[in-house]
Amino acid sequence: MxxxxxxxxxxxxxxxxxxxxxxxYSAWAHHETIKQKVGAHKPTVAPELNPATAELLxxxxxxxxxxxxxxxxxxxxxxxxxxxxPTITITLAAPxxxxxxxxxxxxxxxxxxxxxxxxxxxxxxxxxxLVVRAGSHIYDWSLHRRLIDSAHSFTEVLNHV
Amino acid sequence: xxxLQLFLTINVFILGAAIALAVEHLWLHFHPHGFNAEPQxxxxxxxxxxxxxxxxxxxxxxDYQNVLDRSVTGFKHDLRETTVKINDKxxxxxxxxxxxxxxxxxxxxxxxxxxxxKTRGQVQTxxxxxxxxxxxxxxxxxxxxxxxxxxxxxxxxxxxxADIETAKKAAIERIDAKLSQAVTSFLSTTLQYNADLGAxxxxxxAELEKHKSExxxxxxxxx
Numbered sequence: 375m376x377x378x379x380x381x382x383x384x385x386x387x388x389x390x391x392x393x394x395x396x397x398x399y400s401a402w403a404h405h406e407t408i409k410q411k412v413g414a415h416k417p418t419v420a421p422e423l424n425p426a427t428a429e430l431l432x433x434x435x436x437x438x439x440x441x442x443x444x445x446x447x448x449x450x451x452x453x454x455x456x457x458x459x460p461t462i463t464i465t466l467a468a469p470x471x472x473x474x475x476x477x478x479x480x481x482x483x484x485x486x487x488x489x490x491x492x493x494x495x496x497x498x499x500x501x502x503x504l505v506v507r508a509g510s511h512i513y514d515w516s517l518h519r520r521l522i523d524s525a526h527s528f529t530e531v532l533n534h535v
Numbered sequence: 536x537x538x539l540q541l542f543l544t545i546n547v548f549i550l551g552a553a554i555a556l557a558v559e560h561l562w563l564h565f566h567p568h569g570f571n572a573e574p575q576x577x578x579x580x581x582x583x584x585x586x587x588x589x590x591x592x593x594x595x596x597x598d599y600q601n602v603l604d605r606s607v608t609g610f611k612h613d614l615r616e617t618t619v620k621i622n623d624k625x626x627x628x629x630x631x632x633x634x635x636x637x638x639x640x641x642x643x644x645x646x647x648x649x650x651x652x653k654t655r656g657q658v659q660t661x662x663x664x665x666x667x668x669x670x671x672x673x674x675x676x677x678x679x680x681x682x683x684x685x686x687x688x689x690x691x692x693x694x695x696x697a698d699i700e701t702a703k704k705a706a707i708e709r710i711d712a713k714l715s716q717a718v719t720s721f722l723s724t725t726l727q728y729n730a731d732l733g734a735x736x737x738x739x740x741a742e743l744e745k746h747k748s749e750x751x752x753x754x755x756x757x758x
Contacts (some may be wrong), residue, residue, distance in 0.1 A: 458758075460754045460757040460758050461757075462750070462753075462754065466732055466735075466739070467727070467732065467735070468731075468732050470732050471732065471733065473733075474732050474733065474736050474739075477736065477740070478739065478740070478743070481740060481743060481744075482743075482750075485743075485744075485747055485750075485751070486747070486750050486751055486754045487754045487755075487758060490754060498727040498728065499723060499727055501722065501723060501726045501727055502726070502735055502738070503735075503738065503739070503742060504739055504742060504743075506743075506746075506750065508750055508753035508754060508757070509753040509754075509756055509757050511749075511753055513746060513749065513750075515742045515746065517726075518719075518723060521718075521719045521722060521723070522715075522719055525711070525712065525715030525716070525719065526711070526715075528714075528715050528718060529711035529714060529715060532714070
């Protein structure tokens with residue numbers, strides 16, 4: 375079953391964490407269901423979920439319900455995505471805030487591929503812009519590269535000053 | 536045989552006969568044959584008295600002496616004449632010979648002088664011609680060398696200008712490169728801190744949008 379990841383699940387690590395948390399939550403829900411069936415009165419505390427996993431579960435449950443089967447399907451979908459989704463690495467000049475990451479990932483999933491995963495890193499020497507590694511290619515669209523490539527233009531401008 | 540030689544030959548014969556007669560008489564004078572006084576000499580000789588013999592002998596000696604004197608005188612005269620003629624002939628002959636040799640020598644000298652004159656003239660003509668050729672060749676070579684020199688000088692000037700221009704451009708490029716590196720290094724050192732990604736977000740999205748096709752191709756290949 376095809377599933378669109380939310381923007382809050384950005385990188386392969388986030389997806390892996392989400393899968394583990396969904397598995398834990400599914401197991402807890404299954405145990406609680408069994409307890410309810412047998413009349414147990416002491417409910418246990420639900421496992422803590424990070425906001426991305428919570429958003430993911432909330433979105434899935436609205437559409438597919440909260441049964442064990444739906445959780446299993448969710449886990450299968452997530453595992454399928456983890457095994458087959460393309461991954462790109464984006465290097466920025468500083469650690470990106472979550473909002474920036476989510477905007478970028480949303481654009482990637484809208485423009486490039488539905489389930490693309492993005493790994494973010496930072497390198498202050500690039501000064502600005504981004505360096506994208508996709509597949510076997512690295513695309514340097516950083517400010518540092520633009521400065522180096524524009525060295526000739528820089529001297530021309532100086533000559534006209 | 537010339538007249539002189541003929542005359543000399545005749546004189547030699549006469550002289551020989553006179554000398555033979557003189558020797559014979561001289562021999563008979565110093566070795567007379569004995570007078571046979573015996574009238575009945577079987578060999579047929581006539582015997583005369585001693586006085587007659589002596590008188591005959593004196594007469595014979597006188598005659599003989601006269602003949603000798605005449606012969607000697609004649610011989611001396613002939614010899615003198617012969618000597619004079621021989622001297623004359625020799626003088627004439629030597630003069631002729633000398634004259635002929637001198638003439639031949641003069642002719643030879645004239646011939647040699649003419650040849651020398653001719654050769655000298657020819658040599659002088661050849662020398663003048665060769666000198667003119669050499670001068671023309673020198674002028675031509677000088678012009679060629681001058682033209683080559685001017686051409687080489689011009690080429691060297693152009694080469695030097697080109698080299699100077701190339702060196703200048705290379706120096707300017709090195710300076711520009713160093714300046715760019717300095718500015719880039721300065722900016723890298725200055726701007727690498729306090730980067731505001733929030734402010735850069737529109738730029739980041741614009742860059743992604745600009746290179747969307749490349750990223751789509753890469754992601755599609757990966758899928």
